[in-house]
Amino acid sequence: MHDFETIFHNPILLASLLACFSAQGLKTIIELFRNGKVDLRYLVTTGGMPSSHSALVGSLATGVGLTVGWNSPEFAIASLFAVIVMYDAAGVRQAAGAQAKILNQLLDEFFQDGHHLNQERLKELLGHTPFQVFVGLAWGVGISVLALPAF
Template identity: 55%
Template sequence: MFPGIFTNTILFSALLAWFAAQVLKVFLHLFLHGKLDLQLLFSSGGFPSSHSATVTALAFGIGKYYGWNSPIFAVAAVFAMIVMYDAAGVRRAAGKQAEVINQLVERLYQGSDPSQERLRELIGHSPLEVFGGALVGVIIGTIV
């Protein structure tokens, strides 16, 4: 049905960069905390940013294949910038707001059993996490 999808090296590079970033999160957590947490394979947030790794590998692959001055590279580069800005800006702010809301709910319901489910706090990235993800994307993009 989609015969070319399995030979698309640019797509493979982007997916591999995402996977590499997620696996790195697990190994870094194991190294720093001494605990193996496989849930990190499917979580957002943390170092390195898998979002940044994915879009950077995508843009890098397009630049290598179609040329750094091609319109499609420009689209991919702008897309990557928007995703990385969002990860370090909007999503990070939403994570901080979730943290404050969770604290407020805990204080409000001290001792009682609130039916309020905790909000996810780790949904954004620090600039260093975004940079780390972009670096993973460039490395994978260079290798593939």
């Protein structure tokens, strides 16, 4: 049990989680200003500004670089992991969201005559624009640089 408790004393993990959760909170605040209403679904949804996945992996890689060293194998692993996650967020998931939007439009047009499809609409906000990924990355790097000394 003692080993499990030490997880919560890992400064890199704490900074990365702080970056992720604060980016999710920031999404909610941005949407409040954009739409003029609070939508708590942004606390748990994917997509949107900024990318919380990018914030998480950016903070992770930065934390590893700051604590273990920029030329360490651990930093190389964390950095490559971050690149894969960010590529997926801006590439694959963004494309899947665009496809979902088109499929939803097709279904809306096809079933205009009153027929219904017994299926939920596809989720359209899945991925991120490259800018949203970059802002998430910058957020994560900033959180690690500022928060790691505090942990």
